[in-house]
Amino acid sequence: MSNKSIKSILLLIIAMAVVISGCTSHEQMSQKDKQSILINGSTSVQPLVEELAAAYKEINPYATIDIQSGGSGVGIKSAIDGVVDIGMSSRELKTDEKILKEFRIATDGIAVILNSQNPVNDLTLEQLRKIYAGEITNWKEVGGNDGAITVVTREEGSGTRGAFMELIGLEMLSSLAITQGSTGAVMTTVTSDANSIGYASYGSVKDNTDLKVISIDGTICNEENIHAGKYKISRPFLMVTKDEPTGLAKDFIDFILSDEGQQIVEENNYLKIKR
């Protein structure tokens, strides 16, 4: 390779790089006048909304839907401040937050699961809280066999864990609890340990025959009771906006509430909204 050919190859590479980067920014600039919205909020709702956005983009390819997280609190506050077009929340709005327009897109029940060999079929909310706080430590205290309770939980930061703790009124979880990183891992643990108790999204466990879903305060965990609000441990998935949504935001929310959108909700193991 001569001096000259090395230099000319390098020059060619640099030139190509410049041209290609120029092309990309050109495309982005012409896209600016297309529609785009910003969504943020609950980490529990986020995966579902990302699926819905991907499906929505198939019918409207020019839409840009930017989805970020931050938690339900952040989503609600951002919507109130008008910083985002839509906020995602996995809890009901408080009274002073009701100035927002809210659209329920799905319901998520959190089932309490036991090993199928465990004779216990029901727990009161109080007992459930005490078990997870580490105050009740043996199954015989709640009417089961004599055995130390293995408490299984999700990791800190998990939306399911946050919702579960809030809904049963627990501040600090027992530090003896076994932490697993996913719904699947929780289910596997409960299936193999006869003395364990765990919680997971209802949609993920409803068809599982190796586990037992128990009732809470006498209310069975099923679609009907979750919809009616009788099953206490459930949370709504909400999209909230500052004013009545228009343009792309309205179109996207309409899509989510349509049959097609609700189909995707169900495929992701959440409960559709009742019409």
Place this chain on the structure above:
Amino acid sequence: MRLGEKITVKLLLACAGISILGIVLIAVFIFKEGWSIIGKTGIIDFLFGDQWAPTNGIYGIFPMILGSIYVTIGALIIGVPIGVGCAIYLAEIAPSRLSAIIKLGVEILAGIPSVIYGLYGMTTIVPIIRNIFNNQGFSILAGSIVLGIMILPTIINISKDSIEAVPKEYKEGSLALGSSHWQAIIKVILPAARSGIVASIMLGMGRAVGETMAVIMITGNSTLIPESILSPVRTLTGNIGIEMGYASGEHQKALFATGIVLFVFIMILNLMAKLMPNKVGE
């Protein structure tokens, strides 16, 4: 061509530079992200605080430090005797056909991804422990067993190489003076190979401390200070691995701070390995 050579040299220098750049960037990034939390919580409270509750703003990683230490020591207790024993067997005693089969087994062991170890641990070892001891199964013991198996290939290969690297004259001299084969191994060959065997143990320790996936699946990830070998435990790597997915803001910074502590751990281990005497009889 002179120019061609020069360019090659510069390219190789660039490669070396990129490798160093990689570690420097990682270190700088981790320290930058995590330092503010250590400053906020206070380094004593962070390192020795025994409560980890990010949702309530409490960051104390002492249980995790203990968890990493216990699980690693346990792994070494299992891995070192078996590993060094196997290395001696392969280097000195085994007939060549058996040796080939064992070597193949060790190679395959080395190639198994850590998540498979975790899966095996979770579905086989944890239930066995659960049945024998009538507890939750996830424990330091489970972690030590699986990690012990994981570090075997490292210890076996490097120990074997260093035993084989001992000059034959040492062994021949010992045998000529009337020692048995076994005496030759214990009194002459092993001490001569000592630095290599220690290096292999250090490397194995490094692997055990850094293992994340398998450990998350079998130790139970509880945040309390472990009371016995049967207690569930969380390691430093497990702490980062299990919570990074959902963490944001201060929580995420606290995980980076855990990364800083891990970094320092590994630096100390590497330093200790470097300081080990190189030659026999020092």
